[in-house]
Amino acid sequence: MKKKIKFLMDGLEFEADEGTTILQSAIENDIYIPHLCYNSQLKPYGACRLCLVENAEGRLITSCENQVEEGMEIKTHSMKLNRVKKMLISLLISNHEKNCLSCTQSDNCKLQEAASYLQVNENELENLRQSVKDVPRDESNPFFIRDLKKCILCGICVQVCADIMGVNAIDFGFRGYDTRITTFGDKDILESNCVSCGECVEACPVGALVSRNSLTPAREVKTICPYCGVGCGIYLGIRGGEIVSVRGDPESMVNQGKLCVKGRFAYEFINHPQRLKKPLIKKQGKFEEVGWDEALKLIADKFSKYSGNEFASIASAKCTNEENYLLQKFTRGVMESPHIDHCARLCHAPSVVGLSRSIGSGAMSNSIAEIGQAGCIMAIGTNTTVSHPVLALQIIKAVKTGSKLIVINPQKIELAKHADIFLQHNPGSDVALLMAIAKVIVDEGLYNQSFIEERTENFLKLKKSLEILSWDELEHITGVEKEKIRQTAYMYAEGDPSSILYAMGITQHSHGTDNVLAVSNLALLTGNLGRESSGVNPLRGQNNVQGSCDMGTLPNVFPGYQSVEDPEIVEKFQKAWNMHLKPVNGMMLSEIFEKARSGDLKSLYIMGENPLLSEPDIQKVKMALENVEFLVVQDIFLTETARQADVVLPAASFAEKEGTFTNTERRVQRIKKAIIAPGDSKSDWEIISAIAKKMEKSGFDFKSAEEIFSEMTALTPIYGGISYDRLENQGLHWPCLDIDDPGTPILHQNQFNTPSHKGIFHPLEYIPSAEIPDEEYPFILGTGRSLYQYHTGSMTRKVNGLNYIDGEEFLEINPDDASNLNIKGGELLEISSRRGTIRARSRINPGLLSGCVSMTFHFQEAPANCLTQTARDPVSGTPELKISTVKIRVLSEDEIDI
Numbered sequence: 001m002k003k004k005i006k007f008l009m010d011g012l013e014f015e016a017d018e019g020t021t022i023l024q025s026a027i028e029n030d031i032y033i034p035h036l037c038y039n040s041q042l043k044p045y046g047a048c049r050l051c052l053v054e055n056a057e058g059r060l061i062t063s064c065e066n067q068v069e070e071g072m073e074i075k076t077h078s079m080k081l082n083r084v085k086k087m088l089i090s091l092l093i094s095n096h097e098k099n100c101l102s103c104t105q106s107d108n109c110k111l112q113e114a115a116s117y118l119q120v121n122e123n124e125l126e127n128l129r130q131s132v133k134d135v136p137r138d139e140s141n142p143f144f145i146r147d148l149k150k151c152i153l154c155g156i157c158v159q160v161c162a163d164i165m166g167v168n169a170i171d172f173g174f175r176g177y178d179t180r181i182t183t184f185g186d187k188d189i190l191e192s193n194c195v196s197c198g199e200c201v202e203a204c205p206v207g208a209l210v211s212r213n214s215l216t217p218a219r220e221v222k223t224i225c226p227y228c229g230v231g232c233g234i235y236l237g238i239r240g241g242e243i244v245s246v247r248g249d250p251e252s253m254v255n256q257g258k259l260c261v262k263g264r265f266a267y268e269f270i271n272h273p274q275r276l277k278k279p280l281i282k283k284q285g286k287f288e289e290v291g292w293d294e295a296l297k298l299i300a301d302k303f304s305k306y307s308g309n310e311f312a313s314i315a316s317a318k319c320t321n322e323e324n325y326l327l328q329k330f331t332r333g334v335m336e337s338p339h340i341d342h343c344a345r346l347c348h349a350p351s352v353v354g355l356s357r358s359i360g361s362g363a364m365s366n367s368i369a370e371i372g373q374a375g376c377i378m379a380i381g382t383n384t385t386v387s388h389p390v391l392a393l394q395i396i397k398a399v400k401t402g403s404k405l406i407v408i409n410p411q412k413i414e415l416a417k418h419a420d421i422f423l424q425h426n427p428g429s430d431v432a433l434l435m436a437i438a439k440v441i442v443d444e445g446l447y448n449q450s451f452i453e454e455r456t457e458n459f460l461k462l463k464k465s466l467e468i469l470s471w472d473e474l475e476h477i478t479g480v481e482k483e484k485i486r487q488t489a490y491m492y493a494e495g496d497p498s499s500i501l502y503a504m505g506i507t508q509h510s511h512g513t514d515n516v517l518a519v520s521n522l523a524l525l526t527g528n529l530g531r532e533s534s535g536v537n538p539l540r541g542q543n544n545v546q547g548s549c550d551m552g553t554l555p556n557v558f559p560g561y562q563s564v565e566d567p568e569i570v571e572k573f574q575k576a577w578n579m580h581l582k583p584v585n586g587m588m589l590s591e592i593f594e595k596a597r598s599g600d601l602k603s604l605y606i607m608g609e610n611p612l613l614s615e616p617d618i619q620k621v622k623m624a625l626e627n628v629e630f631l632v633v634q635d636i637f638l639t640e641t642a643r644q645a646d647v648v649l650p651a652a653s654f655a656e657k658e659g660t661f662t663n664t665e666r667r668v669q670r671i672k673k674a675i676i677a678p679g680d681s682k683s684d685w686e687i688i689s690a691i692a693k694k695m696e697k698s699g700f701d702f703k704s705a706e707e708i709f710s711e712m713t714a715l716t717p718i719y720g721g722i723s724y725d726r727l728e729n730q731g732l733h734w735p736c737l738d739i740d741d742p743g744t745p746i747l748h749q750n751q752f753n754t755p756s757h758k759g760i761f762h763p764l765e766y767i768p769s770a771e772i773p774d775e776e777y778p779f780i781l782g783t784g785r786s787l788y789q790y791h792t793g794s795m796t797r798k799v800n801g802l803n804y805i806d807g808e809e810f811l812e813i814n815p816d817d818a819s820n821l822n823i824k825g826g827e828l829l830e831i832s833s834r835r836g837t838i839r840a841r842s843r844i845n846p847g848l849l850s851g852c853v854s855m856t857f858h859f860q861e862a863p864a865n866c867l868t869q870t871a872r873d874p875v876s877g878t879p880e881l882k883i884s885t886v887k888i889r890v891l892s893e894d895e896i897d898i
Contacts, residue, residue, distance in 0.1 A: 007072040014068075022063035022074060023051050033076050034085060034114035036092075036205050037154035038064045041256075042163060047155050049088055050114055054078050086118050093120065097149040110205035111152060135180065140188035142801035143265045144201045144211050148180050151208035157181060157200035164258070166396035166418060169194040181208075195787060196261040196805065197389070202247070215244040221674035222249060224661050225263045226318065226654040227790055229540030230254060230368065230391045231663025232263050236655055236674040242271045243655060243675065253730045254368055254663065260389035262790060262802070269653070269798035270675075275636055276650035277679025287638075287648065292680060292690070295647055300694035302630045302646075303335065306603040308582075312339035312592045315553035316608030316684075317545035320659030320671065322708040323684040324544075324551040325559055326700070327607055330688050333579035334697045338564065338586030339601075342553045343609055344545050345589040349876035350507040351538040352549060354516030356561075358524070358760050360753025363546060365535035366499065367665045367733065367745040372397040374533040376495025378488075380408040380519070381430065381505025385415050386787045388503075388539050388664075395501075404491050408433065409505060410782065411854065412847030421488050426479040427780050427852060428769035428883050430506060433485070434518035435764060436474045439466040440489035441525050447493070451527030455752070458761040462521060465763035477766060479849075493526050497534035504541065508783075508882045510770045513875040517762040524759045530748040540664035542791065543654075547662030550719070550734070551712070555586030560716035576715055577699055588877040589615070590870065596624035603630040607684055608651065612640040613792035613860055616868035616879040617835045634687055639794050640860055650681035657683040658705040660727065662734070665745075668722055669731035769883040770871030773851060777833065777885035779817070780852045781867060789858035797858070809862035811888070812845035812854040821888060828896055830889045831855075836866035839891070853886065 002017040009022075009031065016025040021044065026033045036048035044064040051063040056073040060081065063074075075081065093115060138146035155172070158181060162168045169192045173182035183192035201209045217237025225232040233252025237245030246267050250257035269275075279295035280287040303311070313331045315324045324342075331340045344352070352362035359365070371377065371394035384392040392415065399405050399418045407419040416422040425433050441447050442463055452459050471482050478485075492498050500523060506515045520536055528534035540546045552559035562569045570583045587595060593611070595601035597620065604625070615621045625631060625644040633645035642648045656677035662668045677683070682690075685708060692700035702708050706724050713719045718735040721743075726732060732743035751757040773780055788806035790796040797803060811829055818824070825844045830837060831853075840855065840862040848854060855864040869884045 005068045005070050007068045007070065007074065009074045010076055016068050019067060021065065021067050022053055025068055026063065026076065031076060032117065033063055034089070034117055035064060036110050036114065036152055037156060039156050039159070039203055042156065042159045045155055045159065047153065048092075050085055052081060052084060054081055060084060082118060086120060089115055089118055090120055092152050097147070109207060133178075133180070138188050140190035141194070141196060142212070142804040143196055143261070144198060144209060146189055147208055147210070150206050151181060152206055153179060153181070154205060156203045156205065157209060160199050160203045163400065164393060164396075165195070165197060165199055166393070166400075167193060167195055170200070190805070195389070196265070197259065198261065198264040199258060202257075211245075213245060215239055217245050221672050223655070223671045223674065224543070224663075224669050225259070226543050226795070227262045227266070228388050229542060229545060229664035230388050231543065231661060231665075231667060231669055232259055232390055233669070234259065234263060236267070238674055241675055243267050251730075254665075254667065255390045258390050258393060261788060262796065263390070266790075266796055266799045266802055267655075268800065269636075269795040270655050272637075272798045274638070274798065275678045275681070276638060276648065277681060278650060279680070280638075280648040282646050295649065296690055296694040299632055299647055299691055303603065303605075303691070304695060306630070307336045309337070309339070309595075309600065310602040311335045311337045311605070312587060312595075312601055312603075313337075313605040314589065314592070314607065314609050314611070315340060315342035315548055315551075317343050317542035317548045318608045318654075319544065319548075319684050320657070320705065321544065321547040321551050321662060321668070322659045322705045322712070323607070323688065324548045324553045325712045326685050326688045326708055327605075328552045328559070329577060329699070330692055331605075332581050333577050333699065334692050334695060336580060336582060338555060338582050338584050339592060340553055340586060341555050341589040341592060342548050343542065343589075343614060344549050344554070345877055346508070346614060346879065346881070347504050347541050348507055348538055348545065348549075349878045350512035350516045350873055352554070353876045354513045355520060355536060355538070358517055358520040358754075358762060359529060359536070359748060361747055362538070362549075363747070364537040364539075364665045365529060365747040366533065366537055367667070368394060370533040370745070371395060371499060371501070371537075372401075374398055374403055374495065374497055374499040376404040376406065376492055376498040378406040378408065378492050378498065378500045378522075379415060380500065380502050381507075381515075382501055382503035382539055383409070383411075383413045383415070383505070383784060384501065384503075384539070385413070387541065387785050389787065391539065391664075404495060406488055406491055408488075410849055410852060411784075411845075421484070421491060423480050423484060423488060424849060426477065426849070427782060428509060429478040429766070430509070430515045431511060431518050431764055432474055432477040432766040433480060434515070434522060435466060435469060435766070436471075436478065436480075436482075436485045437489045437492065438462070438518070438521050438525060439469055439474075440486050441493050441522070442466050444489075446489060447525045448527030452525070455530075456524050456759040456761060457756060458763075461763050462761035492522065495528070497531050498526060498528045499534055499537060500528075501537050501539055503539045505882060507538070507878055508880065509878075510871045510873055510880040511767045512873040512878045514764050514767070518764055520759075521761055521764075524761060529759065530746065530750070532746060535746070538664075543663070544661040546664055546666065547660070547668070550662055550716070555588055558715075559712055560718045562716075573715065576711075579699065590872060590877055590879070593621055593624040596628050599627060601628065604628045605632045605634075606641060606645075607634045607688075610635075610639040610641045610792040610794055612644070613857060613863055613865060616865055616881055617870045618863060618865045619836055620870070634684060635794070636681070637794050637798070639792070649687050650679065651687065652677035652681050652683045656681075659683075659685075660709060666733045667731045668719070668727060668734060670724065670727045770880055771869055771883060771885045773885050777887050778851065779886050779888060781831070781833070781864075781884045781886045782852065782854050782882045783857050783864050783868060784854055786856045786858060789856065791858070793858040793860070809840045809855060809859040809864070810843040811840045812843045812848060813888075814848040814850045814852065815844050815846050816850050817853075818842065818844050821890060823890060828891045830891055831867060831886050832889075833867040833869070833884055833886045835869065838862045838864070838866050853888070
């Protein structure tokens with residue numbers, strides 16, 4: 001407990017925690033002290049001087065920088081104070097463009113507020129020499145405008161960009177009278193390394209940084225961001241039935257009000273004119289709008305002809321828990337088919353399988369907030385600032401407060417700039433590298449012996465497997481020298497505590513499960529499990545990919561990871577649903593498309609997914625979809641996959657329905673309906689229920705998403721204590737077993753959820769990737785993500801601002817390789833693999849290893865997954881999207897227009 005300090009402010013006695021500043025105490029007690037440069041998230045700066053107060057000695061001191069002291073007497077208002085403050089603010093206003101009525105910050109401007117409080121009038125300003133600098137407005141960014149004529153040099157934007165975001169895109173420049181906030185080289189903001197997050201816009205106390213969208217919402221609805229797996233809390237601003245703004249929820253434990261560029265600005269898709277509004281039926285090769293009754297009747301008639309192995313469904317990580325639960329219930333119960341899967345098969349299926357085998361759960365073992373307190377963070381196979389930007393802020397926070405950071409990636413990513421150690425290993429050599437780190441930990445006695453003896457098994461087998469490893473071979477395979485591996489092992493083992501973060505750079509390999517097991521071995525060796533700020537933490541890519549897995553949209557488990565082959569579990573669900581269920585594993589995603597191509601699978605139901613851009617070797621996926629006798633696609637837009645369908649059903653977006661998402665840290669959170677869905681579109685759960693009822697099946701008479709959630713929690717022990725009422729504030733981490741359970745932010749504190757309740761070491765062998773560069777295909781292609789686009793682009797490609805910043809696919813290439821091919825940057829290239837050929841422009845990236853190239857998979861104009869291979873991890877079925885071999889050719893002028 002902090003010591004309490006008693007002091008007097010304006011003659012009244014107050015009490016505050018030791019270390020509290022005078023200004024903080026005033027704010028907490030609703031006493032207004034004018035201030036401009038203060039921000040609760042930043043260190044006190046003392047630039048504006050408007051927060052001056054008078055102490056008992058008559059001295060004027062800044063209240064933002066000085067702490068309360070026992071017995072202190074403070075005046076916030078006196079003739080002396082007012083005279084000084086009036087002069088200070090008058091000088092600011094005299095050098096500030098005065099168009100308050102037309103400024104979008106009007107009524108929300110700290111300068112205006114302070115001037116009103118201090119009763120500054122026009123006559124007083126006329127006595128001062130007015131000198132507004134003639135600096136042109138910077139309108140380069142599609143989301144916000146910089147108007148330095150209104151800047152008061154408070155420095156908040158500089159601090160936010162540097163101390164919170166770790167970007168350092170702006171700073172003070174042109175010192176003296178000409179001082180202003182500028183970018184490197186005084187270029188437009190869009191030409192800098194700005195990431196367009198808008199945090200500076202949110203923090204600016206005046207009108208120097210304003211959003212281009214100047215509409216003030218009539219009301220706001222609290223909900224959850226629909227993009228990556230971080231699960232940031234947001235407020236949707238509504239005006240006239242449309243979304244006009246988004247701001248971060250400052251009370252959210254996940255993001256504390258912070259957002260990335262997509263979370264803050266990429267909401268245009270919600271009200272987009274291309275949203276599906278009516279059901280579509282393909283008649284004679286063309287879609288026709290029809291009513292719901294006609295569409296449902298056709299689907300019910302067709303689905304009734306197919307069942308069991310002739311039918312499969314694909315669920316969605318963009319849809320709610322309730323909707324995914326209902327789709328697997330429909331598939332298993334109504335269609336009597338075990339064949340259901342979703343996009344987790346393309347990303348974190350190795351996490352589910354691998355971590356379940358080693359420590360009993362395939363989810364993040366610790367919470368996001370704990371990352372910022374870790375002694376050491378190892379980020380391997382994750383481009384966190386791009387794929388999970390707000391979570392990356394916790395890493396940056398940790399580094400700034402003294403934590404060690406290890407970054408391991410075949411590409412020199414942005415996060416490497418903050419790293420103490422950066423290992424740039426050869427693509428596909430993760431198992432060898434992680435075993436080498438484990439070898440140092442074991443050989444040099446860095447392991448946690450008591451933890452191993454008490455809480456693990458199979459250590460001696462692991463130790464024996466590491467003893468026979470050759471350092472010459474390890475260095476050759478990984479491309480990393482022994483001494484650097486040794487330094488990494490020491491830094492991680494001595495972190496106390498150390499946390500491992502990883503993403504698809506670990507899982508999207510033909511040995512993805514082995515990669516995950518190798519990560520788990522390190523945590524078990526050092527006892528970094530079951531402790532705060534430690535753990536093994538897979539970072540989920542989409543907003544509800546964790547929840548989709550939890551809900552049983554996998555071929556081998558019911559909701560809550562309950563085995564479909566366990567007779568007692570099967571009986572439980574049969575009794576609850578009053579349906580016959582097959583106690584067998586279904587097909588994985590790749591097998592579904594293989595069976596569709598062969599003609600064995602007759603009908604496919606896809607909810608909210610776009611495999612024609614996300615799956616590897618998409619030519620084969622297209623063949624599969626064309627070969628299916630009856631294809632139903634349910635989405636918010638007519639995606640590439642939807643265009644192949646026989647029936648397209650218009651769904652509601654996240655902003656138009658109730659439900660829950662589960663983020664990457666296992667936190668179950670409420671989403672809330674903000675606006676009415678366009679046209680005749682419906683929530684996905686309403687559509688599934690309508691199909692089932694049209695087929696005259698019982699068990700789908702739900703009146704709300706909450707009713708579905710109640711049924712699901714009654715059958716899913718890890719969600720058993722969660723209810724909508726309990727989710728109203730901050731959400732709950734599963735497992736949450738009963739109504740009195742506060743949830744579980746940290747897993748494995750007392751035991752592991754394995755048969756022996758112990759963590760299990762797994763000896764491993766390095767296996768090369770399925771494709772190796774050769775003379776014909778000499779380059780390794782890896783696929784990644786862009787900060788400004790999301791997944792297959794079905795949402796973000798509808799946002800003009802994002803397309804303005806990043807609207808085209810590029811092939812990124814190492815400078816030496818580019819020179820050898822006479823590529824200078826910007827040329828149109830032909831990229832070919834054994835599976836297909838696409839075109840994209842070149843971009844030089846010195847962060848890539850020689851022989852490696854990189855693309856994203858967001859752009860249908862240059863679909864990278866035409867090139868990727870279908871080699872899969874034999875255990876999880878996840879494809880090796882990170883390594884495919886390609887050849888590159890620069891197109892001639894004559895070929896460009898062909």
